[in-house]
Amino acid sequence: MEAFAALLDALVYTSSRNAKLRLLADYLRRTPDPDRGWALAALTDGLDFPAVKSAVIRNLLIERVDPVLYALSRDYVGDTAETASLLWPEPPAPPSPPTVSEAVDILAGMTRATVSRELPALLDQLDAYGRYALLKLATGAMRIGISARLAKTAFAQAFAVSVDDVEEYWHGQTAPYLPLFDWAANGAEPPSGEDMPLFRPFMLAHPLDDTVVDMADYAAEWKWDGIRVQLVHVANDTGGETRVYSRSGDDISATFPEIAAALDIPAVLDGELLVRGSHQGGERAEQAGAASFNALQQRLGRKTVSKKMLEEYPAFVRLYDALIVEGEDLREHSWEQRRALLERFAPRLDPARFDVSAVIEAATLDELAAIRERSRDEAIEGVMLKRRDSPYVAGRRTGLWYKWKRDPLLIDCVLMYAQRGSGKRSSFYSDYTFGCWDGDPDDVENGGAELLPVGKAYFGFTDEELKWLDRYVRQHTVKTFGPVRETDKSLVFEVAFDSVHASKRHKSGLAMRFPRISRIRADKPAHEADRIDTLRALVKD
Template sequence: MQAFAQLLDSLIYTRSRNAKLALIGAYLKAAPDPDRGWALAALTGDLSLRAVQPGIIRALVSQRVDPVLFGLSYDYVGDLAETAALIWPGAQIAAPPPRLSEVVDELQRITRTQAPAVMTRLLDRLDADGRFALLKLATGGLRVGVSARLAKTAFAQAFALDPDDVEEVWHGVSPPYTALFAWGEGRGERPSSDDAPVFRPFMLAHPLDDRDVDLSDYAAEWKWDGIRVQLVHVGGETRLYSRAGDDITQSFPEVAESYRTPGVLDGELLVRGDVQGGAAASFNALQQRLGRKTVSQAMLRDFRAFVRLYDILFDGPEDLRPQPWTQRRARLETFMSRLDSARFDISPLVDAPDFAALETLRLGAREAAIEGLMLKRRNSPYVSGRRVGLWYKWKRDPLVADCVMMYAQRGHGKRSSYYSDYTFGCWTEEGELLPVGKAYSGFTDEELMMLDRFVRSHTVARFGPVREVEKTLVLEVAFDSIHASKRHKSGLAMRFPRISRIRIDKPAAEADRIVTLRGLAV
């Protein structure tokens, strides 16, 4: 456990991607099985320990420490695990610190009723660094600046494997990955995924920063405003995977049930709009279905999901990824004839002679559930990740609005000591300020310092971890789209809001009106 704690501590204070890769790789090569497997599962988000809730940690600390002192400390530090780890007095138990595998075994077995006693015993056997690692592990929020992809890449580099090859077999193995480490160390065969509906890495696009490409070498296609999905049917099983590799089959059971043809497809998950026309609805409609473990009949009726297909990776057992895009497109059109046309269609190609014509089409994309355009090199194979010169995305320009900061909350990980999550609003015609969104990106480190100082010096009320501030600071917010929403008092919800500028030059009274944003809603 101590080695894992040291790894987390080092990762938190390391910004360099290469340095993070080296730290993780060194740990994975030095740690024994199954500790390193559980560590890798924690870093990739594949370790689920549900018995320990944050409320349990607060209650345990309050039994050992003056609750007022704990509350003041938590407000200053901003991170529950860090505060509890530092303030916990310990019981000077003589037993040695537990191994990571011992901790995972205990936490996987316990119930919520047993959790307080087990956590107390484990906390008493660890120092501050170990307690921090334990609490992060138990509550499921490491937040050490490591993505699942980075952790898998670190594993691949440590054992001289191809990262794409590791990604290919990942969903066919499970923690603590003993077969994976045996393969990496040359003690076992490559884990097979041929007979399982596993995820394959998506091919991604680079932003089109300039127009120095020959359009005759590329096919143009719409970039739809849904979520990218992969459909896999192998061995009689169907799975739907998100771009991150998450299994979302249970959220869209009707799509999975409709896909029974062996193969692997790449497409955009959308929801039907108008019942008569059947066109794609806005992302806001799709959002009603995302993340649901059970889907009601009303949901199935009112938000009818379908997939607009982009590409085909496998036709039955045949791997088509090495073939050029033109051949894969022809195979996809043939494959489509075997699918239910109510659930699947093919993203149409866009015919335009030059960039000027494409620009005209792109400008009119916002009203049709379209994010922009894609340019795909006609001879490109299907390769994972972003490869220069193969695929480009040309997204529509973001919308912007001047909003007033209303509330702020501390961030997580490296930002746990800063107020970095901001809720902002716009004015009603009656002069009331109503929230329209929340953002925690788009600003530089220097601007973060400025915003944090503003929050601390202009706080007017506190609600737990949230601070209400004077309504005087205007933020220019960029967002991809805005939708009607019954869940928000303003009746609006922004998609992908980010702070593009701090308008210290603009009076708050001159910020945008709700009615203006309502005119942009789709």
Template structure:
């Protein structure tokens, strides 16, 4: 436990992505099985101990700590686990646990084996024998919510770096393995073969697009289709099992059981999850009506979805690409061949739940520009341009796919700081500072906004900020750099007053991008290309 607590402390107090990668990698190489596998599960959000929840920890703490003091301290600190770890009274005469006395595996085994009634007391017994750092680590393990500025992708990248593996190969097999991942570490250390994903509906990394900042492309080389305003998903079915994954690799099948149940043909497909809209306004150009993102948002993040909600917000997937047809891997084929295979595959599917993203018929790029400018469909973000000979490769490959968003200008930014509002918003963190990535992968502030969201979204953001604060400067809170906000703005200009060299005009929060990892937020250079 001591080594893990030291790892968490070190991660919390560094902002450098490379340092975090090194810290995690060093820990994974130095720590024996099964502790390192359980730690990796915790870092990637894969660890679950159902018997221990935040409410149980709060109730347990109130038995030892004055409830008013606990509540006031929690509001100041911003994190329940940190508050309890600092305030927890150690019984007189109780020694702290020495290094190696309580392993992560022992702690998780004991808590996982306890029922809801007994787990809090088991946890209390462990807390009595740990110092503040150890208590913090244990509580984070117990709840499964580390919130220390480490994404699942970053933890996997650290593993890949430490053992000289391809991170995309790790992603390929990740969902087919269970903690503490003995096969994964055996592979990394050369003691065993690479695990396989056969007969398991695993996630494959998405192919992503670069912004089309300036210039044009030839439609002889590129195909154009609409960029739909939903969330990117991957449908996977094999060996009688179906999974629906978000772009971050999260299994969202439970939130969309209607989609998962309707996908009954073996294969792996890439598409956009949308909600059906009114038939009014649909036409052959766009390929059928879809509602705005707000309609889809009603179903996102729900563990269970009622039949009424499924009927009120009927979800469907507009398909872009095919990765596997049955067991056949098509990713090395050029886009034109994959498109032909997709067109043959789609008629096998339920037409109510799946349709094909139509191509835009344009004679040349100037014609495409006119078509894009004239499109005001609420569910369209812009245009995708895909090189006709491009294979399907993970991540962003220069020259393969481009995204060409329509006006108004938008950027995906990372929330950095929040400040309480005034008047009726004085109790909420409602003024937000957000940033984009520099050339050396540092976040630089690019703007501030305090409107554009609904009252419910404000409440959600306020809760998120309180739960993810890592620093406090008077009325301002610094937060984990993990929440992406889509920011809309009228224009952007060069500015010597700002560290990023940019100033936005009329910025507003247009969307909370919980589906997008912070590492994929836009870069400062992308925004500079928008300067007029």
């Protein structure tokens, strides 16, 4: 456990990506099985201990230290694990730390009835660094800048294997990943998942930015405003299995059972999950039957889906690509070859659940730009540019695929509330809620106007701007609500966002899609910020 605690401590204070990779790769090489596998799972959110929650840790702390001291410390530190590790009373006997594997076994065996007894006993075996590592491992709230992709890259560097192979073999394996380590570290045969519906890594795109491309070499498609999914069907002894995976590799088949049931031909397909238009809820049907993202959002995150939900928000997949079809791996083929096969294959699928994303005919980039400008009225985010001779490779490869998102919408909003961030931002007020005027703030005779929250953002500003904003919040606080500070409604943000939709969950009746801080408008008086009506006018009927 000491080595894992030292790794976490080093990663927290390391900002360089390459330095993080070196630290993690060195740990994976030096640490024996199964500790390194459990640590890797913890770093990539692959562990879950249902009995150990933040509320349990808080209750244990306030039994041992002054509740006011805990509350003040937690508010200042901004992280439950760090606060608990520092405030926990030192044990009378010298620490005798368990291994990572032993700690995992103990945590996994805890229940709601036993956690209040067993977790303190485990914490008493550790010093402050070990307690921090244990609580981070137990709650899954790492927030140390290690993404799943970075962890896989470090794994590849540790054992001099291809990161593409790591991506390919990773899915279907469970912690502590013994077959994966045996392959990479000892030269064993790679893990096999031939008869399992496994996720394959997505091919991703770079932003187009100022890149100049020759349209003779690229095909253009719409970038639809849904969620990217992968559908996998395999034939096996049980007759066949189908899985629907999100971009991060999460299995969302239970949320969209009609999609999983619709694919019964062995294949791995890449597409965009959308909801049909012309359903209840006020959304109009978009191009080719796709409703806005707000309609799809009604289905996301649900563990069970009612018959009514299936009827009101029927899902379908707009196909982009084919990776494997009836046992033939197409990923080394060119985009043109895969596209031709996909167009021949798609008619064999249920047309109510599948169609193929159309290719946009544009001879020049300027012509495509003009078409893209008209995309504001469609259920799309922009356009994609795919090199015609590109294979399907995991991750982002320069020069192969580009995404050209539509220009964001902009609106001036007033800062209303701020809350501390997490991890490295735990000492800064970095999460901002902003609003627009519901009426004319200058119309004093009729009572002025109320500010109504319209969105929340926590990125779009530089580190220097974050420091300035943190000082501003502290100096302009008028009320506090636990960890939230209400400010004096004097600072204007220029907020960029992709779209806005009607929402019954917010007092303003609106919900922004991907809001982010575009500029801090300290020069602009708050009463000149935009009104709710400006946003309402952007909602599609």
